[in-house]
Amino acid sequence: MQQKIRNIHDIPVSYIQTTQFKNMNITLYFQAALNAEAATKRHLMASMMQAKNRVYKNRQAVQETCEMLYGLMFSASTTKIGTQHLIKVTVRFVNPKYIDDPSYLSQVLSFLTSMLYDVDFDAATLNEEKRFLHDFFNAEYANKSRYAATRYLKHLYDQHPYKTHPFGKQALIDAVSLADIKTAHGAMLNQNPSFITVSGDFDETTLHASLKKHINHTAHPLNDDVFVRHDFTKKQDITETMNLSQDRLFMTLKTDVYYHDALFYPMQVMNALFGESSESKLFLTVREQASLAYYIHAQYAPFSGLITISSGMKHTHIEAAKTLIIKALEDVQNGVFSDHDLIIAKNYLTTHIKQSYDSVNALSVKALKTALLNTPFSETEALNAIQAVGKEDVMTAAQQAKHLFTYVLSGANNHENQTLSKRQ
């Protein structure tokens, strides 16, 4: 596998060349600061780009073209990394070497760039996309696991720059005008920093020459100031109730360990040992030994320095689970784990890192993170750093973790009401 950065009109293009895939992926990222109003407009604009344009006059024409291009997968959506909001425009398509049509790649590139540049925004499509976005947020309520996570994040990030959903805010949807959409598109092409990734099996020189003919927007350097060191203060725990079969539990640990910090790799190993995998302390104690839950999982987020533990269980098991979670953390802090546990945690991370190079889509995201975070694309450094973590390092990392907040969406009062009520 080889990665090389070249420029097209000063826009960086990351070419990730590898022979293992039969698909190719081309993705364009457009970066802006994360805030609710802009995110709502940008998400609606990306969705409208996906719907139709001057060449492909309606949604059906877009779909038919994707089918004619051998099931080409095209998407224009939004995501976020730390403080940054990203419009992500992707085509994933069959490698032209498997298609009996010499013009196939050219057709794919023409389609992609047409969807980017030949936009044709109108009020009817905007209204449709507004309806879909409302439906998306309303559907969050139906899925109670997702709804619980949304409520948890709302409380946790109430004053934090990360609080915005990448699709924006439901309350702001109706206010977005057609002029806002056009402005957002213009800003995307003329003001936003952008980054392009190409992954798959291709001849870089030929593809670069082809792309150069199609890409036509203004270059701005990426903003690599992607995370903030936020001083979270301890929060009052919150329990809310609704009609549920199972309580959803979220516990937050504050670590203050971020990307590039000395304890970054020890914290990853600590979290794997503590709660990330099915061999972790949390899984083995809460699920396997105490049979309190079907799932329990801890996720370390190096953009926020937080660890979130999530689980679902009977209301009557919540207190016992909380006690076991705190006990498991104390055990890791005090070194109550074996060398065997440490090897399992390190190997768990090792295999995940190695496997992360096995998808054309994942390679694109990896290249973006490398560009934003100035981390090496190659796996070698990460693997070496993880293998170098020792028991003392893990204990030190665990000692940084302090309980910040507990949120429970509970079904305890489900016979009384179905409307959200809060107990603090």
Place this chain on the structure above:
Amino acid sequence: MKTKHFPNVNETIVETTLAKRLHVSVIHKPGFAKSFVSLSVPLGAMHQQYSLDGKTIQTNKGVAHFLEHKVFEKDGQDISQAFSLQEAQINAFTEHHQTTYIFSATAHLHEHIMRLLKMVFYPSFTEKGIEKEKNIILEELNMHLDDPYYLQYQTTLENLYHKHPVKDDILGDETSIKQMGLTDLKSMHEAYYTPEKAQLIIVSAQEPKTIIKALQSDQSLVLPQQSNVKSVPYIYQEQPQVVKDEARLELDIKTDSVLVGVKITPRDVDNPQAMTKDKFALSILFNLLFSPSSPTYQTWLKDGLINESFGLDVAYEKAYAYVLLGSETPQPETLKNKIIERITNTTIADIDKQAFDRQKRQMIGNFISGLDHLEHLSYHYNETLNNGLYLYDVLDLAMNVSFDDVSEQLNRIEASHITTTISVKK
């Protein structure tokens, strides 16, 4: 050992039968960091009986899923740790027709395969372990009960089928989970977890013949003896008509939704080519009627009758077949009627020949794309092997589906084969 190369997609497989009992296929995928291995056994949620001394014995709903959980226990310990210790992650899933154990590994492939075979063929169940697992599975069930789409799906299956066990929840229910005992698990394991009926599929960058030779020469590979406990083959006894044509659920949701189920009676189940062709023809038919490139879909989307949640799923196995389709909607009754009308009143004249050709192009692309996803590749390889075919030959079959084959599928569906579940806000 047999090698087959498929030049149009540049893929090679090598297959053999270990100890003359266990079929193994190795799909060569140079360049991938991980190897992906699956071992499937023909015990699914629809199998709830075994035979002993000529007598058929009924067990509990959910027994296949419960067994899947307990196969991971060995002497009170979770075996998955041994995989993790050497750069592998193991998991499993139960479907209506089979159970599959999977792992991905970035090192020690041979040791992991041996570990998997021992785990699956030589489990050690204990009463204590079974009792502890009941709470875990009940929590898994509770998690699903808070999902309105799951409830709608389950209700639809219950109203499609009179007796067929595919209507039962894969997990079982609270009563059946609590009743699960050691004898149930042991007997079902002996009856269905037999090497002759299992499929071992290895997808790896490593040289296939080297992998197979290592397995053949490993003296520790001892497959279990044949048991006098036997599996009970499922005999299809369903009438084509559904149990009832409509059900309504009042749920804690913000948008109403519709799920339409179409019951298909499987045919030609002993003719793999014919059955596979039927499956593709049915899938193409429903895509022509309802996919995002169809005029119907686009009209409904524009009219606000559906949104982007609209989905279509075709399940086609030897033992059951059905089509599910539905969407969130502000007008559930209207959408229900329009979907049913579109299915039952379509004639060959309504089907667009150009759209048919586009669907075939899309199938070629999707097929090739799927070869990059080792999990997807392994799953579909297993699926086609169960039907006596190679995955790589299936694309040719799909390309041979004619316009007439597609329109003929219309003859298999009547209004009495269709049920609808409407979920409305409480």
